[in-house]
Amino acid sequence: MASVTLEKINKVFGRDHIIKDVDLTIGDGEFVVFVGPSGCGKSTLLRLIAGLESITDGDLNIGDTLVNDLPPRERGVGMVFQSYALYPHMTVYDNMAFGLKLAKTDKETVHERVMSTAKILQLEDLLHRKPKALSGGQRQRVAMGRAMAREPRILLFDEPLSNLDASLRVQMRNEIARLHNRLGSTMIYVTHDQVEAMTLADKIVVLKGGHIEQVGSPHELYQRPATKFVAGFIGSPTMNFMPAELASGSKDGCRVTAKGLGEVALPQAADSYRTRSSLTLGIRPEHLRLEAPKGDNCFEIFNVEYLGNEVYVYLEPKEGDTLLIHRSEAPSKWEEGQKVSLVPDIEHVHLFDESGAALMLSETRSAA
Amino acid sequence: MNQRQLAKIAKRVGFWALIALIMVYAVFPFYYAVITSLKPSSDLFQVELWLSNWNLDNYAQIFSQSSFIRAIFNSVVVAFSVVFIALLLGITASYALGRVRFRGRSTVMLVILGVSMFPQVAVLSGLFEVIRALNLYNNPAGLILSYTIFTLPFTVWVLTTFMKELPMELEEAAIMDGATPWITITKVFLPLMWPAMATTGLLAFIAAWNEFLFALTFTLTDAQRTVPVAIALLSGGSAYELPWGPIMAASVVVTVPLVILVIIFQRRIVSGLTAGAVKG
Numbered sequence: 001m002a003s004v005t006l007e008k009i010n011k012v013f014g015r016d017h018i019i020k021d022v023d024l025t026i027g028d029g030e031f032v033v034f035v036g037p038s039g040c041g042k043s044t045l046l047r048l049i050a051g052l053e054s055i056t057d058g059d060l061n062i063g064d065t066l067v068n069d070l071p072p073r074e075r076g077v078g079m080v081f082q083s084y085a086l087y088p089h090m091t092v093y094d095n096m097a098f099g100l101k102l103a104k105t106d107k108e109t110v111h112e113r114v115m116s117t118a119k120i121l122q123l124e125d126l127l128h129r130k131p132k133a134l135s136g137g138q139r140q141r142v143a144m145g146r147a148m149a150r151e152p153r154i155l156l157f158d159e160p161l162s163n164l165d166a167s168l169r170v171q172m173r174n175e176i177a178r179l180h181n182r183l184g185s186t187m188i189y190v191t192h193d194q195v196e197a198m199t200l201a202d203k204i205v206v207l208k209g210g211h212i213e214q215v216g217s218p219h220e221l222y223q224r225p226a227t228k229f230v231a232g233f234i235g236s237p238t239m240n241f242m243p244a245e246l247a248s249g250s251k252d253g254c255r256v257t258a259k260g261l262g263e264v265a266l267p268q269a270a271d272s273y274r275t276r277s278s279l280t281l282g283i284r285p286e287h288l289r290l291e292a293p294k295g296d297n298c299f300e301i302f303n304v305e306y307l308g309n310e311v312y313v314y315l316e317p318k319e320g321d322t323l324l325i326h327r328s329e330a331p332s333k334w335e336e337g338q339k340v341s342l343v344p345d346i347e348h349v350h351l352f353d354e355s356g357a358a359l360m361l362s363e364t365r366s367a368a
Numbered sequence: 369m370n371q372r373q374l375a376k377i378a379k380r381v382g383f384w385a386l387i388a389l390i391m392v393y394a395v396f397p398f399y400y401a402v403i404t405s406l407k408p409s410s411d412l413f414q415v416e417l418w419l420s421n422w423n424l425d426n427y428a429q430i431f432s433q434s435s436f437i438r439a440i441f442n443s444v445v446v447a448f449s450v451v452f453i454a455l456l457l458g459i460t461a462s463y464a465l466g467r468v469r470f471r472g473r474s475t476v477m478l479v480i481l482g483v484s485m486f487p488q489v490a491v492l493s494g495l496f497e498v499i500r501a502l503n504l505y506n507n508p509a510g511l512i513l514s515y516t517i518f519t520l521p522f523t524v525w526v527l528t529t530f531m532k533e534l535p536m537e538l539e540e541a542a543i544m545d546g547a548t549p550w551i552t553i554t555k556v557f558l559p560l561m562w563p564a565m566a567t568t569g570l571l572a573f574i575a576a577w578n579e580f581l582f583a584l585t586f587t588l589t590d591a592q593r594t595v596p597v598a599i600a601l602l603s604g605g606s607a608y609e610l611p612w613g614p615i616m617a618a619s620v621v622v623t624v625p626l627v628i629l630v631i632i633f634q635r636r637i638v639s640g641l642t643a644g645a646v647k648g
Contacts, residue, residue: 052540073546085537089559098555099545146545 002063002076002153002186003028004049009058011044011210018044020210022058026188026203031180034190035197036207036233042190043158045207049188050079050156062154073103078147079156082163084139086131092118092142093127096149103150117149120182137168144179157189161196173199194234198222206230228356231282237312239350240288240324244281246273252362256281256351260297261342268351269362279359282350285312285327289343290334297341299324304336315340398623405616412612426617430602435590436618439598443577443622446508446594450515450576451569457516458523458568459561463553465524466531467539477528484521488581499586506588514582519572530564531557566633574626595622 004026011019018041026032034042047053049060051072060067067075086095093114100110118124121141131139140160147155157176161169177200180187191197197204198218206213206221206229214226218234225231231239244258249270257263258281273279290313293299302323305312311332315324324342334340351359404412406422430436465473495514504510534557542552558565580596587593593601599618602611 050544052543072544077544079541079544081537081541083535083537085535085541087538087541087556098542098547102546102551146541150545 004154004186004188005059005061006049007059007061009045009048009060010056011041011048011053012056018210019048022210022212024205024212024215026186029184029186031177031187031189031200031202032205033197033201033203034188034205034207035192035194036213038192040207041210042192042207046079046156046158046188046190049154050077051075052079073099076153077156078150078152078154079158080140080143080147080160082159084131084143084163086139086142086146088131091128091130092123092134092145095131095142096145099146099150113149113151114145117145120148120179121145136164137172140164140172141175144176148183152185154186154188155183157187159191160189161191162193169196176200195236198234204234206233224358225282225350226358228280228282228352228358231350231352231358235284237285237325237327239282239284241322242281242283242324244279244351246270246275246277246279248275249273254351254359260299261344262295262297264344264346264349266346266349266351267361268359270351270359273353273359278354280352281344282352283344284348285325287345287348288324288326289345290326290328290340291343292341293339294341298339299342301334301336301338301340304332304334306330306332315342401616401619404612405620407613409613426613427621430614430618430621435593436595436598436602438591439593439595440622442508442593443595446511446515447573447576449508449512450519451572453512453516454519454523454572455565455569457520458527459553459558459565461520461524462527462531463549463557466528477525480521480524484518488518492581492585495582496585505586506592508587508592508594510586511576511579511583511594514586515572515576515579519575523568523572526568527561527564530561534560570629570633573629577622577626 004024006022006024009019009022009024010017022045034045036042044053048055049062051067051070055068062075062077072079087098090098096114096117097110100113105113114127115124118127121144123138123141123145126134126138126142131142134142140163143160144155160176161172164172173196176189180200189196189200201218203215204218204221205215208229214221214230216224216226221230221234225234228241232241242258242261244256244261247255247257247263249255251269251271253265253267254270254273255263255265256279261281264281300316301313302316303314305314307330309330311328311330311334313326313328313332313334315326317324326342353359403417403419405426406419406424408421408423408425411421464470465477495517499505499510499513502510502513504513538556539552542556547555578596579594580600583594583597584600587597590598595618599615599622602614602618
């Protein structure tokens with residue numbers, strides 16, 4: 001078990017600056033998920049921690065040791081690869097024992113460790129099989145077992161579930177969560193799937209273009225996204241964004257006008273912004289209410305999707321904007337072609353400035 | 369019988385006739401060598417396709433010569449050494465060329481290929497000087513050295529191609545398990561590369577086993593010769609007699625091990641040669 005500290009970590013491949021000044025502290029026993037679109041550097045960051053790539057600049061500490069120049073085996077990390085990368089010519093037992101044997105562990109300890117790991121992962125009946133005789137989920141468990149057998153201080157997962165089909169993915173997701181509760185070891189998990197991130201993580205790290213966009217618990221990221229990018233990335237269906245303009249703002253709140261919605265009073269402090277500066281309004285699909293059309297606030301229903309437990313209503317946007325989504329519990333009285341007005345839930349409206357940063361709630365509101 | 373069935377039978381017959389033709393074309397020279405080797409020397413110049421009477425005199429004669437047995441021994445030593453050295457160097461080189469990123473990698477690959485493009489005769493005199501300088505003249509070690517030079521490019525190329533096909537994550541998994549490059553090669557890659565190694569090893573073996581020009585040039589005495597040279601230098605009863613019978617018997621004797629090796633490894637060879645063509 002160990003904590004991990006990243007200080008001003010940079011990685012440059014040739015001319016490409018992949019990781020830019022990443023600072024991050026991962027506590028002992030925490031389950032941290034790196035999430036972001038492809039090419040954001042999340043896998044590279046994981047490989048830097050694993051020791052498969054060298055750090056260009058910055059300090060990486062595991063526990064109290066600076067590990068920048070230590071090879072993977074001396075860092076005390078285990079890794080589960082996306083393609084599992086099991087040794088095809090070895091049995092499940094040998095796959096798990098390989099690292100222990102290389103570490104010159106005595107035979108009884110090897111046997112003991114492999115058997116106890118196999119027990120945790122329910123692999124006892126498969127120990128004499130070769131990887132080709134295993135199903136996808138079983139291979140996945142063997143890959144985890146191989147990483148766990150050496151009892152590393154930190155377990156790293158690189159998109160471990162992306163090769164599995166949807167139902168198996170949910171099952172394995174639960175197994176990983178259970179494993180974390182049981183072992184209590186520090187785990188770092190990379191995924192591009194925000195659902196995996198939300199369900200597994202104690203702490204989510206959202207990456208974009210090589211830098212950290214926001215770090216926080218799933219709840220924080222959902223309720224208080226720090227940037228427009230995080231707001232759009234977390235949550236499904238995605239948040240609705242509407243262009244807006246600041247009508248008046250003080251440190252106690254502000255009023256903005258959005259096309260179609262008219263003027264709305266919001267609890268965000270906007271004293272540092274000039275009036276008429278352009279902003280973006282962010283509203284999650286479940287934080288909208290549909291009512292009868294009122295004057296300019298008039299949207300046509302473009303499509304209605306029925307999902308059984310809930311209904312997505314897509315609204316024709318005002319010119320130049322993206323489709324708006326409204327989510328409600330089924331059944332829904334709305335039909336295609338109807339005209340409606342939008343009423344946002346003011347408590348849950350987000351406001352972003354031109355740089356994409358979220359406007360903070362006013363002090364009077366955040367104290368309440 | 370209707371026309372379709374007739375056409376089907378005709379196709380069958382044609383197919384097997386073609387196969388028979390190819391078989392005869394490919395096998396006849398060897399078959400004729402076997403027949404000749406079994407004939408008594410008095411019948412030698414009668415052309416016949418079937419044996420009327422036969423004996424093993426020719427075989428008895430060649431095995432009574434200690435120089436021939438010595439030559440077989442030399443050939444075995446040379447060929448196995450070449451295969452061993454070529455595979456050892458080939459595997460390590462292919463790891464470097466297939467796995468380690470460094471500047472000029474493709475240049476190195478092209479140079480390696482270029483070496484094998486020269487005809488043997490072109491490098492003969494230069495190689496002779498090298499062997500003299502290394503004091504390996506009239507020594508099987510000199511043959512091992514020169515054969516390895518010509519075998520390595522092919523070995524390195526095939527093994528490098530194969531090595532590149534092995535997933536990167538497999539090596540990374542081994543690194544995470546604490547394996548050094550040498551352990552990764554021997555414990556993880558080698559077991560997966562058997563088909564490629566069987567193929568290249570066998571081809572290296574055949575090349576070394578049958579090589580004539582270098583063997584003739586770089587050896588002097590009977591005790592150091594390999595089989596192809598020994599066969600060519602078999603002498604008859606007088607200076608005017610070419611001993612065809614013993615030559616054929618000797619040829620058959622040295623070809624049989626190759627045939628057996630190929631049969632043993634044939635499935636491996638096929639999978640080795642096609643490996644990399646299709647994933648999985």
